[in-house]
Amino acid sequence: MRRVVTRADPLSFEQLVLPHLNSAHNLARWLVKDSTLAEDVTQEAALRALRYFPSYHGGNVRAWFMRIVRNVAYDFLASRSGNPETSFNEGGSGEEGPQALSVPAPDDDPEAALLHSEGVQLLDRALRALPAELRECLVLRELEGLSYKEMAEVMGVPIGTIMSRLWRARQALLGRSAEGMHS
Amino acid sequence: MNDDRCQEMHLLIQADLDGELDPAEAARVAEHLEHCAACASLQSEMLALSARLREELPYYAAPHTLHAAVRARIASEAQPEAQRGARRSWVDHLRRPRLAEFGYFGGGFALAACLAWLLVIPRAGDFPGAVVADHIRALQPGHIMDVASSDQHTVKPWFGGRLDFTPPVKDLKSQGFALAGARLDYLAGRPVAALVYQRRQHLIDLFIWPDQGSIGLRPADGHRRGYNFIHWSQGGMVFWAVSDLNAQELGEFVRLWQAG
Ligand SMILES: [Zn+2]
Numbered sequence: 001m002r003r004v005v006t007r008a009d010p011l012s013f014e015q016l017v018l019p020h021l022n023s024a025h026n027l028a029r030w031l032v033k034d035s036t037l038a039e040d041v042t043q044e045a046a047l048r049a050l051r052y053f054p055s056y057h058g059g060n061v062r063a064w065f066m067r068i069v070r071n072v073a074y075d076f077l078a079s080r081s082g083n084p085e086t087s088f089n090e091g092g093s094g095e096e097g098p099q100a101l102s103v104p105a106p107d108d109d110p111e112a113a114l115l116h117s118e119g120v121q122l123l124d125r126a127l128r129a130l131p132a133e134l135r136e137c138l139v140l141r142e143l144e145g146l147s148y149k150e151m152a153e154v155m156g157v158p159i160g161t162i163m164s165r166l167w168r169a170r171q172a173l174l175g176r177s178a179e180g181m182h183s
Numbered sequence: 184m185n186d187d188r189c190q191e192m193h194l195l196i197q198a199d200l201d202g203e204l205d206p207a208e209a210a211r212v213a214e215h216l217e218h219c220a221a222c223a224s225l226q227s228e229m230l231a232l233s234a235r236l237r238e239e240l241p242y243y244a245a246p247h248t249l250h251a252a253v254r255a256r257i258a259s260e261a262q263p264e265a266q267r268g269a270r271r272s273w274v275d276h277l278r279r280p281r282l283a284e285f286g287y288f289g290g291g292f293a294l295a296a297c298l299a300w301l302l303v304i305p306r307a308g309d310f311p312g313a314v315v316a317d318h319i320r321a322l323q324p325g326h327i328m329d330v331a332s333s334d335q336h337t338v339k340p341w342f343g344g345r346l347d348f349t350p351p352v353k354d355l356k357s358q359g360f361a362l363a364g365a366r367l368d369y370l371a372g373r374p375v376a377a378l379v380y381q382r383r384q385h386l387i388d389l390f391i392w393p394d395q396g397s398i399g400l401r402p403a404d405g406h407r408r409g410y411n412f413i414h415w416s417q418g419g420m421v422f423w424a425v426s427d428l429n430a431q432e433l434g435e436f437v438r439l440w441q442a443g
Pocket residue numbers: 184185188189192215219221222223
């Protein structure tokens with residue numbers, strides 16, 4: 001007896017999309033700011049991507065996949081509360097905010113260990129405190145190394161908007177107001 | 184320096200450090216910076232910030248359990264509908280319920296997440312119970328095997344790429360325990376290999392994963408809900424054999440496996 005389970009056409013999907021699972025998870029993690037939920041978002045995005053895959057006709061597959069991740073993450077943020085930036089984001093002054101209490105913590109937390117130095121913690125906290133649309137710009141640009149064009153694809157906005165959001169995000173982290181820069 | 188010109192320069196300075204300018208534009212920026220201390224200091228601040236963001240912020244790569252869960256889900260989705268319903272059940276108990284089955288991001292989401300998590304992570308006190316429960320789940324129709332093969336040379340490579348370790352695979356057919364197949368499963372908070380053996384009409388699940396010495400593994404054998412289990416460590420791996428086979432024959436299976 002010898003029957004290997006047949007797979008419709010997941011090979012090309014696996015080859016094209018799954019190499020970007022780390023990027024997907026990183027983006028999801030920075031958007032929802034919770035490790036368990038980030039995994040859920042990533043997994044749901046992978047399933048959606050599998051479903052939409054027949055409609056993918058070439059182009060930048062990472063940007064295509066990360067747009068799906070972003071959409072799933074924003075769906076979540078939106079349904080979590082009418083205003084995603086209030087209840088969910090502004091855990092602000094404390095450690096992880098209330099969401100850290102509502103979800104079981106993993107048994108050991110290597111991420112926390114990484115953030116030992118105070119300066120790093122401040123930077124981390126400052127980024128987490130930014131509105132999601134500004135935060136994701138820095139994550140996509142600095143951590144994922146996406147070009148403006150790719151970012152525009154992921155976020156579904158013109159390149160000019162990417163530039164001004166990036167600007168505002170950076171000025172905020174530098175402690176400057178970004179007055180004078182339109183939206 | 185001229186504030187309006189500087190204002191115009193800002194996005195160009197930024198685009199320059201993001202590597203988005205063509206050489207002519209970059210030259211224009213460089214020329215302005217030579218004559219404008221304010222913009223030059225802005226640029227160095229932004230460069231420093233950029234370096235800090237890249238070097239100091241955590242990069243959240245997907246945990247290997249997530250890689251495994253996604254692959255398992257995709258493999259399950261790719262199957263014909265009829266098999267899928269049954270196959271889904273074990274993958275569901277990993278993570279899926281939290282998004283899809285509790286009203287997708289609904290109000291009860293966090294609670295659902297907690298509940299689903301409790302299903303995945305067995306209480307420390309009854310790990311054997313969790314292993315047996317997993318075996319029982321696997322017995323649901325169409326669900327016991329991802330790969331059905333009596334050939335260890337088919338089964339072993341099948342795990343390649345699906346797990347971050349290589350489980351040993353043995354066929355004990357000549358001793359009365361025929362290898363029937365294998366599947367990917369999830370125990371102790373991690374993906375594990377499950378080999379399936381057959382003895383008459385009884386199935387034996389042999390769960391295998393790397394021994395990290397962290398789980399309280401007592402007792403070494405026993406029974407739960409009418410199923411017998413035996414566990415041991417060998418060659419850096421943890422083994423759990425679970426079956427409705429009587430304890431004596433299951434013991435024989437384990438001895439053969441350890442010796443083989
Ligand atoms: Zn200037």
